[in-house]
Amino acid sequence: MLDSYGNYLIATGQAVDAIGRVDAPPQITNNGGTLDINTFPISTSTPGGPFPILDAMTVDAGGDYIGVGVNFAVSLAPAMFRFTPDGELFTINTTLSPSSGLSLVDVVPQVRAITPSDMPAPPAITLSNLAVGQNSCPGAAQLSVTVQNTGSTPTTLPVQVVFFDGDPGLGMAVGTATTGGVLPAGGSVTLSAPWASPSGGTHNVFALALGANTVNVEFEVCVPSQYAANPLLLSPPSGSNAAGATFTVTAQLVDIFGGGISGAPVSFTVSGANSATGTATTDASGTAQFSYSGTNPGQDSIVATSNNLTSNTAAETWTSTLAATTTTVASSLNPATVGQSVTFTATVSGSSPTGTIQFLDGSTSLGTAGLTAGGAALAVSSLSAGTHSITAVYSGDSANAKSTSAVLSEVVSPATTPPVVTPPASISIPATQAGGATGSASPALAAYLAGGSAVASSGPAPTRLPPQAGGVSVGNSTLFPVGTTTVTFLFEDSSGNIGSATSTVTVSIGTPQISGSIAGVGTDPSGAIYVNVVLTNTGTGNAQNLIINSLVFRTLSGTGTVTYNSTLSPSLPITIGNLAVGVAATTRLFLNVPGTAKRISVTENGPVQDVLGTNYNYSTAEALIP
Numbered sequence: 001m002l003d004s005y006g007n008y009l010i011a012t013g014q015a016v017d018a019i020g021r022v023d024a025p026p027q028i029t030n031n032g033g034t035l036d037i038n039t040f041p042i043s044t045s046t047p048g049g050p051f052p053i054l055d056a057m058t059v060d061a062g063g064d065y066i067g068v069g070v071n072f073a074v075s076l077a078p079a080m081f082r083f084t085p086d087g088e089l090f091t092i093n094t095t096l097s098p099s100s101g102l103s104l105v106d107v108v109p110q111v112r113a114i115t116p117s118d119m120p121a122p123p124a125i126t127l128s129n130l131a132v133g134q135n136s137c138p139g140a141a142q143l144s145v146t147v148q149n150t151g152s153t154p155t156t157l158p159v160q161v162v163f164f165d166g167d168p169g170l171g172m173a174v175g176t177a178t179t180g181g182v183l184p185a186g187g188s189v190t191l192s193a194p195w196a197s198p199s200g201g202t203h204n205v206f207a208l209a210l211g212a213n214t215v216n217v218e219f220e221v222c223v224p225s226q227y228a229a230n231p232l233l234l235s236p237p238s239g240s241n242a243a244g245a246t247f248t249v250t251a252q253l254v255d256i257f258g259g260g261i262s263g264a265p266v267s268f269t270v271s272g273a274n275s276a277t278g279t280a281t282t283d284a285s286g287t288a289q290f291s292y293s294g295t296n297p298g299q300d301s302i303v304a305t306s307n308n309l310t311s312n313t314a315a316e317t318w319t320s321t322l323a324a325t326t327t328t329v330a331s332s333l334n335p336a337t338v339g340q341s342v343t344f345t346a347t348v349s350g351s352s353p354t355g356t357i358q359f360l361d362g363s364t365s366l367g368t369a370g371l372t373a374g375g376a377a378l379a380v381s382s383l384s385a386g387t388h389s390i391t392a393v394y395s396g397d398s399a400n401a402k403s404t405s406a407v408l409s410e411v412v413s414p415a416t417t418p419p420v421v422t423p424p425a426s427i428s429i430p431a432t433q434a435g436g437a438t439g440s441a442s443p444a445l446a447a448y449l450a451g452g453s454a455v456a457s458s459g460p461a462p463t464r465l466p467p468q469a470g471g472v473s474v475g476n477s478t479l480f481p482v483g484t485t486t487v488t489f490l491f492e493d494s495s496g497n498i499g500s501a502t503s504t505v506t507v508s509i510g511t512p513q514i515s516g517s518i519a520g521v522g523t524d525p526s527g528a529i530y531v532n533v534v535l536t537n538t539g540t541g542n543a544q545n546l547i548i549n550s551l552v553f554r555t556l557s558g559t560g561t562v563t564y565n566s567t568l569s570p571s572l573p574i575t576i577g578n579l580a581v582g583v584a585a586t587t588r589l590f591l592n593v594p595g596t597a598k599r600i601s602v603t604e605n606g607p608v609q610d611v612l613g614t615n616y617n618y619s620t621a622e623a624l625i626p
Helices: 225-229 443-449
Strands: 008-011 018-022 028-031 034-037 040-044 052-059 065-071 077-083 089-092 125-134 141-149 160-165 172-178 188-195 201-209 215-221 232-235 238-242 246-253 265-272 276-281 287-293 298-306 314-319 326-331 342-349 356-361 364-370 375-380 386-394 408-413 420-422 427-430 453-455 463-469 483-492 498-508 514-523 529-537 543-548 550-558 574-579 584-592 597-609 615-624
Touching: 052 077, 125 201, 125 215, 141 160, 141 172, 141 201, 160 188, 172 188, 232 298, 238 246, 246 265, 246 298, 265 287, 276 287, 287 298, 326 386, 326 408, 342 356, 342 386, 342 408, 356 375, 364 375, 420 483, 420 498, 427 443, 514 597, 514 615, 529 543, 529 574, 529 597, 529 615, 574 584, 584 597
Parallel strands: 238 314, 427 498
Antiparallel strands: 008 018, 018 040, 028 034, 052 065, 065 077, 077 089, 125 141, 141 188, 160 172, 160 201, 201 215, 232 246, 246 287, 265 276, 265 298, 298 314, 326 342, 342 375, 356 364, 356 386, 386 408, 420 453, 463 483, 483 498, 514 529, 529 584, 543 574, 543 597, 550 597, 597 615
């Protein structure tokens, strides 16, 4: 129950020989992580004094505690008792002695149970601004929180705040702080407490006070800065060894608490004067080692990586025990002209150097030459026009170090003499159409237009340009008219010089002439004789619309009549089509030849036209033995 001040009254058991009061708010003591609540004893039994066993209890208007029950010290006689807040116990005289005992009856206004409305408004405690700080890393932390009385009455006692590491129900109390006195209404104060040795990592810190809200904050206790800043560290950071020796670096991989991470793959990369790579796995302490030998004098940079981590860069300097060398390069012709041969000569000084020299044009190799008596030479004739950066690179040997010459600027001027062009021989061709001839229809004209050659005064072979007629480029689709056309053939060298030469194309209409011949005679399975008749244009003009209109058969030796087998042969008239000069067409004819005819002739008759459409008639005959 509550007294008039809002304090809690407690008893130890049914036979109440001790009554205690817990002040509001309770006074809490942190006893090694266990919270003790301070209790004020109001009454305890004394020898010869009353020994109350209470059935009921209340608080009177004066603030005393009134109880009814029996006095265990006087044969359990019914009695009424009064307890003062200071702990004094009095027996109240009463003439009532019912056998069933006494009970409290609210017959006097001053003696009744206290209700919440009789009590002043309690203070309202609010916690805020919980913070955790750490001045050194690693080191103790500082806990702080703001305590404010947002109620309308002051607190009856100082306010005590308990700080927990983790859930207050399961965590450990790590500090307490108490206000210097009662906190007035509207009053606010910041309390702090030390946290002696927080462990590294993330903590969820809570602050509690009796009758107040609970606040918490997440805090990460720091770890030493060298681990957070460089979890993958290479050592030693630098070194120096003679070329050919072995250099070893050690990578240390740690977690955010500085502990070594084992079983992690670490990749090592070497760049600079030497190149090397390797992979090692960290041991139980988080270390991995990598060793390599540097054969080239100079400085290397070594970097380790693991997952997404990159280490610091370690530097290793390799010193040479070889004799120093100096390489120079000279040109036999500078400036030179495109196509001219230039000889580059390299000279190496040192301890009787041997080996090879590589000549470079920028980064492009021109060639390699062996070193003889300290010198090497290379002749080059393929340099293009412009300025070339020539260097000579000495390979070194077992006694001499490598070296590279200074840059020689070789100037190559463009050639000024144009290529010498040889055109194709002039040709005469028949017209392929009424207006003249085209290369697409005349193989002879196409070959002519693709002909010709040229030789450059220096440098690579010249490039063919399109031929021209009358200053206009011509090709296989160009119509060359009837008559003579002059064609200019052009070639360009690598310096842009253009050479030319001409020849002519003569196009004539000409006259077609058809001649016949036999290309084969045989027997069809049906017994009919077949004859392969070949018609050839042996004239001077292309033949167009060639047709076999009629066939005449004669028996030259023997007897019997030869007839045309129209069932197996093509129907008359037979269209042959166009025949260029020198071109032939073959047609198979089937004949009915009696066995008595020993030698026969076939005559083909029909019309033909030239490219202008002029009509001609032809007749040609061939003799054969069936």
